[in-house]
Amino acid sequence: MIKPLPALLPVLLALAVACSPSRNETHVGTVRVDPSDTEEAIIEKAANLVPTPRQLEAMENGFIGFLHFGPNTFTQREWGTGFEDPAVFDLKELHTDEWCREMKEAGMKMVILTVKHHDGFCLWQTRYTTHGIMSTGYKDGKGDVLRELSESCREYGLKLGIYLSPADLYQIESPDGLYGNLSPKTMRTIPREVEGRPFANKTTFRFELDDYNEYYLNQLFELLTEYGPISEVWLDGAHPKRKGGQTYDYTAWREVIRTLAPDATVFGREDVRWCGNEAGETRDAEFNVVTFDEDPAVMTAFEDMLGELGTREVYTSHAKPFYLHYLPAETDVSIRAGWFFSDDENQGVRSADNVFDIYERSVGGNSILLLNVPPNREGRFSERDASVLREVGRRIRETYGEGCGLLAGAKGPKRALDGCQDTWAKADGMVVRLREPVTLNRIILREPVGSVGERIESFAVDARIDGRWTEVASGTNVGFRRIVRLPDVTTDTLRIRILSSRAEPLLSGIEAYRYQEK
Ligand code: OTN
Secondary structure (H helix, E strand, O other): OOOOOOOOOOOOOOOOOOOOOOOOOOEEOEEEEOOOOOHHHHHHHHHOEEOOHHHHHHHHHOEEEEEOOOHHHHHOOOOOOOOOOHHHOOOOOOOHHHHHHHHHHHOOOEEEEEEEOOOOOEOOOOOOOOOEHHHOOHHHHOOOHHHHHHHHHHHHOOEEEEEEOOOOHHHHHOOOOOOOOOOOOEEEEEOOOOOOOOOOOOOOEEEEEOHHHHHHHHHHHHHHHOOOOOOEEEOOOOOOOOOOOOOOOHHHHHHHHHHHOOOOEEEOOOOEEEOOOOOOOOOOOOOOEEEEOOOOOOOOOOOOOOOOOOOHHHHHHOOOOEEEEEOOEEEEEEOEOOOOOOOOOOOOEOOHHHHHHHHHHHOOEOEEEEEEOOOOOOOOOOHHHHHHHHHHHHHHHHHHOOOOOOOOOOOOOOOOOOOOOOOOEEOOOOEEEEEEEEEEEEEEEEOOOOOOOOOEEEEEEEEEEOOEEEEEEEEOOOOOOEEEEEEEEEEEEEEEEEEEEOOOOEEOEEEEEOOOOO
């Protein structure tokens, strides 16, 4: 068992001169590398590339939740076929308040619901198909899972995101299905009017579209205008089956999303990328400045980004011209063996130790943790999942507390607030003096990525022990947030050494904590 922790350890940060070194030219989101750029110029561009405000907010959210729910919950399958009778979604009760309470308590800032998974079944009252909750017995066909979730999110102060699967097996397999039906592209108005179901939002769009892209955009319009603010649009890259050479008109999707939900990040395209696995694995160095052959602002197809990303070697061996693009990784992983709830006897559930470890490596490794907690057939979280969430939330709170925690009692320096990227100091040789000797085993470092860029490639931390400097930890990059885990060390002075960086290394935050396992 874990004992309650002592209060946050007070550490003095010797940012006596919270200086603001002169800025290089920064670029927001994307910068082009020209054939004439030397290796030095490329590295300088990478070191001065900052995220968009949307991306910065996504990094600040840090820990967010995923809800896979639908016919698969009842059929106990991971991948539906599209042939399911909607009635298999035999929901009798729905406890979205409980989902939100548990996710909030775990420390999550947003929840993303699979409003439509690959099977094509819709969890909201869409106007454009009957393959969904309107054809089930839940509330006599009047129920709306997204509506209930959006109300609970509002009550619990959680942001809301939607997963609207681009793949759609119902539309692929049905005789009159729209996916890959070889329909010609013609000018169409989004949203398409449906008699008796007017829209309060009077925005309209005109695009040249085929049937499936029109269907997808009509649904996006409903989701982005009728359920309150949507903070993330999750575009899965999975393709269970393809038909008829169907393509996705992402240029139109992007315009609709940016117009109706300008603050929403788009997963799987130019705002947030897949980390590359679904097992909670993280890279030792997750650099978020990645490369593209084309300008991602106009790209329509985004391949999964796997393997080594964002290193000097990748930049300098890339064929020119190319684009450097800020693209944070989202580490998506399920608390259960599988994305959907199956059963409580045989389906493995990750331990709190395991989830907390993933949390520290992902949120503390310059990425975002998207943890899936699938509701069960009673419309609740299984107690096995909920107890893990509670324990993880307790460890996060008791170890890291609320907010930034740049440590109380600092003499002179400004407090670098969580997410505040405006104050920074030179990182190399930075000395942190504690008010008294303390025992610590966690250090958080932050770079001012929002205003300067990601620069640090490797660092070491020294502690003064018995009057001598001793190296107690080392690591790779820092970025938005690096959680450094080290054995218990008792000291009254810490020193940061930067071993390698792409430009002048700066820190906007340093914090120290003690995690107690027992
Ligand atoms: O079979 N798959 O489609 C698959 C198997 C294992 C791991 C991932 C996938 S699909 C993959 O899912 C990601 C989200 O977890 C992203 O959406 C990727 O774009 C997609 O390729």
